Amino acid sequence: MHQMTVSIHLGAHCTDEDQLIKSLLKNVNALQSAGVAVPGPGRYRKLIRTVLDKLDGAPPTPDAQDVLLEDILETDDAERLVLSHESFMSNHFNAVRHGVLYRNAGRNTHELRRLFPDHPVEFFLALRDPATFVPALFDKLNRGTFEDYTADLDPEELRWSGVVRDIREANPDAPITVWCNEDTPLIWPEVMHEVSGIEPQVRFKGGFDILSQIMAKEGVKRLRSYLGSHPPATEIQRRRILAAFLDKYALEDEVEEELDLPGWTPELIDRLTAQYDDDMIEIARIPGVTLLTA
Template identity: 40%
Template sequence: MDIALHLGAHLTDDGRLRGCLEQNRHMLQRAGIEVPEAAQFRTSILDAVKTHAQSGIAPDAGDMLLDSIVTSDNTERLVLSSTRFLSPLPSAVRRAQFCPMAEPRMKGLRALFADHNVSLYLAIRNPASFVPALLGAVNDEQANVIRGDLEPTALRWSDLVRTIRDQFPEAPITVWCDEDTPFLWEDVLTEVSGHKDGQPLAHVYDWFDTVMVEGGAAKLASYMDNAPPMERSQRQRVIAAFLDKFCDEDKIDIDVSTTGWSEETVDLLSELYDEDVATLDAMDGVTLLQP
């Protein structure tokens, strides 16, 4: 079986990838693609991963787990999406590292699914916006722990991806920048779901509610639904035009004041992020999706 593991990261699509695919569940099932709700698999998988770290798991544990998740004999591809595969939210950053729990968790996932054709998917985000968003998403005590030993200029997504590759080398990983999501959203949905032919996915443009003023996403969806078929570059130009007209700055602005960073630090983090993305682009076994 093909198994697609969407690993997050935290504070990127905020569950909208899984949500869109779940809304297309019946159509995808007809194509042999199953997208279970997180409640059907997250706890059981994480419990198995924890057991593996403590004492190992039985050789047939993965297949038994899949039997409890997969509901159709016709399923050829299983899409499992959870940011908690790599880390709980409060542990998403420690000192100079993204998801320090990734090593044992990837070992456990490999032990569960190594007999299957696994592919991995990960969105990354500029630390200059990721860290402030993380501090705003956790409670005060957790935020203080994160701030306590934070080394923001040492944070590298490529270190996390290298750890993932080391622990699950036979699983290719596809990475994209969250900042590029408006221009890659359809590509991401296609890559993760594996649904590349036939009827188009529905509710694709709901995501744009996260960056557009009220009604903007609906206008974009209506335009796209009624336009003749377009090449990828044409779609991206249309999206750029709609973003220019309907973008809601209040939805995308990040308050960095909680970090105490200067403007120079924010600029430096952005420069280092660009270099990190170039590093990822050159890594073996990594596919970087770009507009």
């Protein structure tokens, strides 16, 4: 099989909730003509889990890669394969355990990367402010009390830079592209282009998929017609227009998260957010990491 790039979107949990695959699949013609395969998650999520469980940490045989790719791909001339699963780094339960974010991220991504020994692999990862990430995870797990869930957790110790470093050290040949979930409404088209490897000049459908979740319908309609009559000259200009419309038409309930959590004071939440911003600066400095910003 000829060499192709494998783009692996690692989540994280409680970020885009599979929207990336849905948005990309609105562009089947553009993907096909660029040789980009975006199989439906049903084709590979269980399959990869089964293969990894069977291997139990051992490297796969040379044939295993070919068998796996034959099961995932409908064609054997793809230039790029896009795989996405929020549980590639860990299941929900282990996303925050023993006071650490994704403590097995390095090991688990290494085992995943090893499934494709003959192909270059690139990782993609959306991060989220721990002040809202931990509560969102807790809501998803839907068990016990928030106090129990955060009992062995010092939220001020949670650092995404540790997760990104672990992945880099375990996979020195695999570059990582990261972005903040909070920025996705403004940078969604860029995320789609980066993951698919298709140059930005190719216009994608679905670029407003995230924006329209937090913006009034009327606003989205006006934004589309404004961009139609005043096409932005640059990406920066496009984002400024988006930000201005978002400012005016944002759905408050969707944008403002009400955090009423035992033991988590507004001061703590502000500190966590400030730390998260600093952590992004730290992440941008890690060699082999690209940070997409709004």
